[in-house]
Amino acid sequence: MLRGLWKLTWVEIKIFLREPLGAFGTIVIPVLVFLVVGRLVGRGLPASSLAADSFVQVGLPVLASVLIAVSAVLSLVTIISIYREGGILKRLRATPLRPHTILTAHVTVKLILTAATLALLVLAGKRYYPVGVHAPLLSFTIALLITTWSILSIGFLIASIVPTARFAQPIGAFILYPMIGVSGLFVPVASLPPVLRGLARVVPLTYAVSLLEGIWKGEEWSAHMIDVAALVLVFVVCTALATKVFRWE
Amino acid sequence: MPPIIQVSGVRKSYGATVAVHEVTFEVNEGEIFGLIGPNGAGKTTTMECIEGLRTPDRGSISVLGLDPFKDVYKLQDRIGVQLQQAQLQKRIKVWEAVDLWVSLYQKKAIDGERLLEQLGLTDKRGAWFMNLSGGQKQRLFIALALINDPEVVFLDELTTGLDPQSRRAIWDLVRDIRERGKTVFLTTHLMEEAERLCDRVAIIEHGRIIDIDRPENLVNRHCPERTVVLATDNPIAEERFRAIPGVEKVVRTDLQFSILGRGDDLVTAVIHCLSEHGIRVTDFRTILPNLEDVFLKLTGHSIRE
Numbered sequence: 001m002l003r004g005l006w007k008l009t010w011v012e013i014k015i016f017l018r019e020p021l022g023a024f025g026t027i028v029i030p031v032l033v034f035l036v037v038g039r040l041v042g043r044g045l046p047a048s049s050l051a052a053d054s055f056v057q058v059g060l061p062v063l064a065s066v067l068i069a070v071s072a073v074l075s076l077v078t079i080i081s082i083y084r085e086g087g088i089l090k091r092l093r094a095t096p097l098r099p100h101t102i103l104t105a106h107v108t109v110k111l112i113l114t115a116a117t118l119a120l121l122v123l124a125g126k127r128y129y130p131v132g133v134h135a136p137l138l139s140f141t142i143a144l145l146i147t148t149w150s151i152l153s154i155g156f157l158i159a160s161i162v163p164t165a166r167f168a169q170p171i172g173a174f175i176l177y178p179m180i181g182v183s184g185l186f187v188p189v190a191s192l193p194p195v196l197r198g199l200a201r202v203v204p205l206t207y208a209v210s211l212l213e214g215i216w217k218g219e220e221w222s223a224h225m226i227d228v229a230a231l232v233l234v235f236v237v238c239t240a241l242a243t244k245v246f247r248w249e
Numbered sequence: 250m251p252p253i254i255q256v257s258g259v260r261k262s263y264g265a266t267v268a269v270h271e272v273t274f275e276v277n278e279g280e281i282f283g284l285i286g287p288n289g290a291g292k293t294t295t296m297e298c299i300e301g302l303r304t305p306d307r308g309s310i311s312v313l314g315l316d317p318f319k320d321v322y323k324l325q326d327r328i329g330v331q332l333q334q335a336q337l338q339k340r341i342k343v344w345e346a347v348d349l350w351v352s353l354y355q356k357k358a359i360d361g362e363r364l365l366e367q368l369g370l371t372d373k374r375g376a377w378f379m380n381l382s383g384g385q386k387q388r389l390f391i392a393l394a395l396i397n398d399p400e401v402v403f404l405d406e407l408t409t410g411l412d413p414q415s416r417r418a419i420w421d422l423v424r425d426i427r428e429r430g431k432t433v434f435l436t437t438h439l440m441e442e443a444e445r446l447c448d449r450v451a452i453i454e455h456g457r458i459i460d461i462d463r464p465e466n467l468v469n470r471h472c473p474e475r476t477v478v479l480a481t482d483n484p485i486a487e488e489r490f491r492a493i494p495g496v497e498k499v500v501r502t503d504l505q506f507s508i509l510g511r512g513d514d515l516v517t518a519v520i521h522c523l524s525e526h527g528i529r530v531t532d533f534r535t536i537l538p539n540l541e542d543v544f545l546k547l548t549g550h551s552i553r554e
Contacts, residue, residue, distance in 0.1 A: 007352040011338075011345050018340040018377075086336035094302055094330040095353045096322050 004097050008105040009112075016109060026075070027117045031124050034064050061125075061135070062212045063185055066205065068117050069148045070180065072110045073155035074172045079106065080159040081168035090249045099248075107152055114148060135216050143215040143224075147208040150231040151176070153238035154204065160246040179205040184213075204234040251314075253278045253401055253432045254299060259308035261294050268294040270456035272308070276401075281423065281433040283447035285440065285540070287552045291456040292436035293333055296405055299434070300330055313400060326355050329399035331390045333406045333436075339379040343370055343389060346378065347396065354397035364392050368422065384415030391422055402426055404435040408442060420446055438552055440540040450540070452547060459547050464540055471546050472538035475515040477508040479523075480532035489526050493518050505532070 017023045037060065083089045092102050122137070158175060162168045182189075182196050183205035192200060200206045211227035221228075252275035261269040269291040276282040284292045297303045299310055301317035301324055310317050315324045337346055347361040365371050368388045373381060381389065387407060394402055404423065408416040423446055426433055437443055443450050444464045451461040460467060482504055490499045490508050495518060498509040508519055516535055523530060544552045 003355075004349065004353045007349050011341060011349050014345070015338050015340045083338075087332065087334055088336050088338060090302070091332055091335040091337065094300060094325065094332060095350065096325045096355070097353055098322070 003101070004095075005101050005105055005108075008097070008102065009108045012105055012109045013112065016113070026071070026113055027120060030064065030068055030117050031120050034060070034121050035124055059185070059213075061121075061216055062209060064121055065118060065144050065212060066147070066180060066183070066185060066209060068114055069144070069151050070176050072114045072148070073151045074169060074176065076106060076110050076152065077155045077159045077162070077172040078165065078168045080156075081162050081165040084247065084249060085165045087249065093248055103156075110152065111145075111148065118144070136218055139215050139221070140212070143211050146228060146231050147212060150204055150208065150235045150238075153235045153242065156242040156246075157238045160242045176205075179203045182206065183209045185209050204231060207231055250278055252276055253313060254282075254434065255309075255311045256295070256299065257309050259295065259298060259305045259310060261291075261298060261303065261305045268456055269298070269305070272453070272456070272458055274451050274458060274461055276432060276434055277449075278432055279427065279430060280448040281427050281435065281446055283443045283450040284434070284436045284453055285438065285443045285447075285450050285544075285552075286453040287438055290453045292438075292453060293405055294456075295453070296403055296434065296436055300328065300403055301325065326397065327400050329394035329397060329402040331387075331394045331402075331404045331407060333409070335390060337378045337389075340377045342375055342377060343381070344374040346389065347374075347392060350393050350396045356397060359396055359398045361392075361396065364395060368392050382415075384411055384418070387411060387415070387419060388422070391419070395426070399431065401432045401434060404433065406436055406438070408437070408439065416442070440544065440552060444540050452544060454548050467540065467543050468538055469513075471543045473511045474538055475510055475512065476536040477516060477519045478505065478532070478534050478536060479508070479519075479530045480505045481528055481530045483526075483528045485526070486528050489522055489528065490519070493522050 016026075080089075089102065093099060154176070155172065158172050159168065162171050182192060182200040182203055184200065189197060189200045189206060207227040207230040211224045211231070214224050214227075215221070254276035256275070257273050259269060259272045260267070272291070272295055284295060286292055294303065298305045299312055299317060301321035304318050312324055313327055315327075317324055341349075343365065344361075347365060351359075351361050362371075362374075365374055368391060370385065370388055370392065373385055378386070378389070391404075391407075394404070407423070408419050411419065420442070423433060423435070435446070447464060449461065449463055450467065452459045452467070460471070462470070487499060487501055487506065490496060490506060493508070493510075493515075495510045495512060495515055496508055497511065498507075500507040500509070508515075510518075522528070541552065
């Protein structure tokens with residue numbers, strides 16, 4: 001039953017864009033940061049430098065994608081807990097709306113906003129970026145979708161167990177941002193200290209980064225089946241757990 | 250005609266706390282039925298079990314012939330609900346909320362814009378929810394509860410936190426709902442609200458229903474006391490008052506007398522005595538007990554405690 005899904009999704013998008021910093025914070029700032037960092041790094045190093053090429057061509061797009069996905073998930077966690085605390089979820093549930101329709105609408109909103117931000121990034125990159133990048137955009141989009149679904153399911157699990165809206169954002173950030181640290185985005189996993197390397201192996205974002213970097217560089221999907229499997233596993237487990245422990249009020 | 254709502258032997262606990270012990274009652278078609286009691290008495294839990302938002306541990310509920318647990322979506326298509334302390338998205342506009350709600354129900358019997366007009370919200374249709382006053386929010390929630398032209402409307406603590414003027418306006422709206430042939434089930438801890446609005450009330454305390462009847466019947470049954478207060482300077486008055494049949498006590502303060510007795514005949518008896526003895530009075534009023542007194546009598550404490 002999808003009655004009300006599109007209407008609710010559309011209303012939620014409008015509401016989000018009305019938030020102070022809603023559109024600006026989610027869409028404009030990432031694009032600006034992307035451009036500024038791209039230029040600085042691009043100029044600071046000799047154009048032919050391997051490090052510059054590698055970062056601008058692979059690291060930066062993946063970093064941007066992961067950060068945007070993570071911040072979208074954090075914002076979802078916060079919204080769900082605010083809605084729960086304010087009784088909005090409960091009020092919506094006292095209608096013929098199915099619970100999963102409500103949650104699907106919120107996930108769809110985040111996916112649409114993430115997609116819009118990334119599309120702008122791609123456009124901005126094409127226009128202003130000094131280095132020619134030829135990435136398989138379709139494959140990358142699919143890889144990013146798998147990644148985002150997986151991170152979203154972690155977000156849902158967090159949203160299901162945070163006690164109050166005040167804790168939602170910090171707890172979410174506390175769980176997700178360290179994951180980025182060991183995910184191989186900044187330092188290759190192979191050169192991490194042993195303890196962190198072990199940690200990296202159980203952190204879902206490591207597989208996300210490996211998948212995204214590989215696909216961006218033009219590697220075959222078959223080389224990343226373990227990454228995909230890990231992300232799907234995370235999605236299945238977290239979604240199952242979240243369904244069990246989710247509270248409406 | 251079978252009752253619209255039948256609740257039988259319902260019990261609901263949260264962990265070790267029993268919110269509703271054992272509740273049985275029926276609501277008839279076309280009446281305003283009130284569940285009254287102090288905060289924490291089990292009003293909201295009972296109502297939310299009937300709406301299908303909670304599952305009772307024991308007992309059975311039938312609403313419009315449906316089981317609120319098994320047929321929850323079918324039921325929610327036919328009822329209207331206003332929840333206690335509910336909120337909407339802060340920045341949703343009034344018309345967007347109405348438009349969204351219209352899209353959720355199968356039958357489209359009500360014109361949202363007309364409903365907003367009837368509830369006096371037309372000039373607020375573009376306003377964000379967060380910028381509405383308390384009364385406007387409640388009127389919007391009433392609009393949302395009526396949007397599917399429901400057969401039964403549930404109103405939980407509808408006027409709590411509103412000023413007296415908005416409260417009266419909302420009472421008129423609730424009476425309008427009944428005029429349109431709907432059944433209204435409401436909870437309140439305001440005795441005045443129950444007395445002015447409800448055709449029948451159930452008094453609930455500690456998760457148990459103490460008594461159910463029309464408000465005036467409850468008052469007559471539990472609080473037959475009547476008091477006549479009058480003022481006179483006639484020196485023999487006190488003696489005469491004490492001789493009136495049915496009078497239990499006469500309290501005098503200066504020139505003012507309080508005559509206490511039982512039953513509806515007391516007032517007539519006092520008037521008769523005044524005319525018979527030619528006693529001239531400069532003040533005359535009666536004090537009748539109300540639901541507040543009934544509650545005090547039945548539970549041993551005031552509903553506000």
